[in-house]
Amino acid sequence: MWIGCFGLMSAGHVMAQQATADSSKPKPERPAARAxxxxxxxxKGMAQHxxxxxxxxxxxxxxxxxxxxxxxxxxxxxxxxxKDRNGQLSEFSDIHQLSNGNVLYAxxxxxxxxxxxxxxxxxYECPAGTECHSAQPIGLDKVFLCQNGTPAKAMxxxxxxxxxxxxHELPTAKPGDPKSVHGQFRNVRMTPGGNYLIAHLxxxxxxxxxxxxDTVWSAAAPSAWAAxxxxxxxxxxxxxxxxxxxxxxxxxxxxxxxxxDDLPGFPLYTVHGVMRLAxxxxxxxxxxxFLRKEDWDKVVQVIEVTPGKKVVWALHQWNQPDLGPSxxxxxxxxxxxxxxxxxxx
Numbered sequence: 360m361w362i363g364c365f366g367l368m369s370a371g372h373v374m375a376q377q378a379t380a381d382s383s384k385p386k387p388e389r390p391a392a393r394a395x396x397x398x399x400x401x402x403k404g405m406a407q408h409x410x411x412x413x414x415x416x417x418x419x420x421x422x423x424x425x426x427x428x429x430x431x432x433x434x435x436x437x438x439x440x441x442k443d444r445n446g447q448l449s450e451f452s453d454i455h456q457l458s459n460g461n462v463l464y465a466x467x468x469x470x471x472x473x474x475x476x477x478x479x480x481x482x483y484e485c486p487a488g489t490e491c492h493s494a495q496p497i498g499l500d501k502v503f504l505c506q507n508g509t510p511a512k513a514m515x516x517x518x519x520x521x522x523x524x525x526x527h528e529l530p531t532a533k534p535g536d537p538k539s540v541h542g543q544f545r546n547v548r549m550t551p552g553g554n555y556l557i558a559h560l561x562x563x564x565x566x567x568x569x570x571x572x573d574t575v576w577s578a579a580a581p582s583a584w585a586a587x588x589x590x591x592x593x594x595x596x597x598x599x600x601x602x603x604x605x606x607x608x609x610x611x612x613x614x615x616x617x618x619x620d621d622l623p624g625f626p627l628y629t630v631h632g633v634m635r636l637a638x639x640x641x642x643x644x645x646x647x648x649f650l651r652k653e654d655w656d657k658v659v660q661v662i663e664v665t666p667g668k669k670v671v672w673a674l675h676q677w678n679q680p681d682l683g684p685s686x687x688x689x690x691x692x693x694x695x696x697x698x699x700x701x702x703x704x
Contacts, residue, residue, distance in 0.1 A: 364439050364449045364466040365482040366473065392650055392657035397624040402663070402672030406431030409691040411462065413451035414660075414684035415631070416648050417441075425454055425462060426682055429691070433680055437477060443468040445487075452492035453546055454687045457499060458696040465494035470504055472518065481518040488537060492545045496698035505557075507543040509535050513555060527572050532561040545599075546585035546632065551700040558583035558596070565596055565607075578611040584631050589703050595635055597643070602627040604643055617643075617668065625659050625670055631686040634704035637693060639666050642704075644685040660685035 405428050413425040420441065427435040443449050445468075453465040460475045467490050471482040481502075485491050489508035497503050500519050506512045515525035533539035542561040550556050554575065555568040565586040567576040580586070582599035589595055593614065594607050602619035604627075619627045632644040640663050647658030656677040663672035676682045695701025 364443050364468040364484070365471040365479050366437070366439060366477070389649065389651040392647070392654040393620070393626045393628075394624060394657075396657055396659060396675055397673075400659070400673040400675055401670050402674070404431065404674065405676060407663075407672045407674070411454055411456045411687075411689040411691060412661075412682055412685065413454050413464070413687050414644075414646060414682075415450040415452055415686040416448075417450075417683040419652070419655075420683070423449060423451055423466070424683070425451060425464060426680075427456070427462075427691075435475065437462060437464075437473050439466060452686060453494050454689065455494075455496050455697045456689055456691060457496055457698050459499060463494055463496050463502060465491045465504070467492060470494040470502065472502075483516065488540065490540060493547045495548055497549060498698050503547070503549045505529070505544045505547045507540045509537055509540065511540075511543050513547065513557070515549075529557065529559075530562070531559070548585075548587065549700075550588045556586050556588050556594070558586040560584060560599065565594060567594075576609065576611075578607045580605070580607075585633055587633060587635065587703055589635055595633055595641070595703070597630040597633045599631070600629050600649060602630055604630055604633055604641060615666065617641075617664065621668060622662065622664065622670055625662055625673055627662075628658055632688060632704065634688065634690065634702070636663075636690065636703075640664060640671065641666075642688060642690065644688050646684050646686050648684055655684065658684070661688055 409429045411427050422438040424436050424438040426433055439449055447468050449466045449468045455463045461472050463472045469484040470491050471479050473479050489506050491506050493505040495503040502516050504514045511529040511531050513527050514523050516523055531543045544560055548556045557566050563581045565578050565580045565583050569575050580596045581601050584597045584599040587595040596605050604617045605613050606615040608614050629646040631646045634642040643662045647655050659673045659675045661674035664670050
């Protein structure tokens, strides 16, 4: 049975679909890679951490895959066709492993939760003209979901009852313009305190709203892909094609920042997901999809950097196995439960 964004055919195989680019993707002139991959890469490769990994828009393949890596080996995968049943491109933009082992994800054409045994136990299909690039677990029974559209909406959905317990229209740069839908939002988050931390990608701003959707904090952030509320009260922001990662305090001041060429030998291309580790290091998903396709394998997909901007782990894994482009990574050796907001990502 064909179930598109929510998994493969029941036999575990996929109908062949031509992997074509999404017409809604921006199409700038494709630049070449800025630097070759260093001969020496810090860290232990795939054995550095146990992690969950996925990336957007791997148009080389007719499937898109989430990988769970443990002890340096691929321990589990979940794949979806690159085209859903309506012919729309699907891609992984947000992934979360829960404490029960299930994986919750957003895949542009919807969102779903799958068990370690590869059974889909919850799914949401986007209405025509909308996209879903963010799905955050709130406990084991709810999901905070962002639906790009005209209008865009934030929703809190009870997965057990199917009830939408909260729905709110989100401001966007071009309300009512269907061509702007794809660039409205990527990862948005509910904070542990119950506020809504929204990275307004096409407004170039991160805004925190309280439970009544009143603005309580904001900061300028060009093309903000993700915003993460840190345990110290600051906010970690990733800058998409601008290639930055910055930590901003409550006054909106940048107190720590990485830019495209701040790490010699490890250029940042398009920064998607970011994660702050318990030891203070920052983990970066370094997506290279705007490069010429023949240069994708020159991108170091994941970079772990210390507060002093020393690279301690660089993952370059395009062959045996090929993990593909990097948009999301969750370290599984960090303490805490993802659905309780314990991890800073």
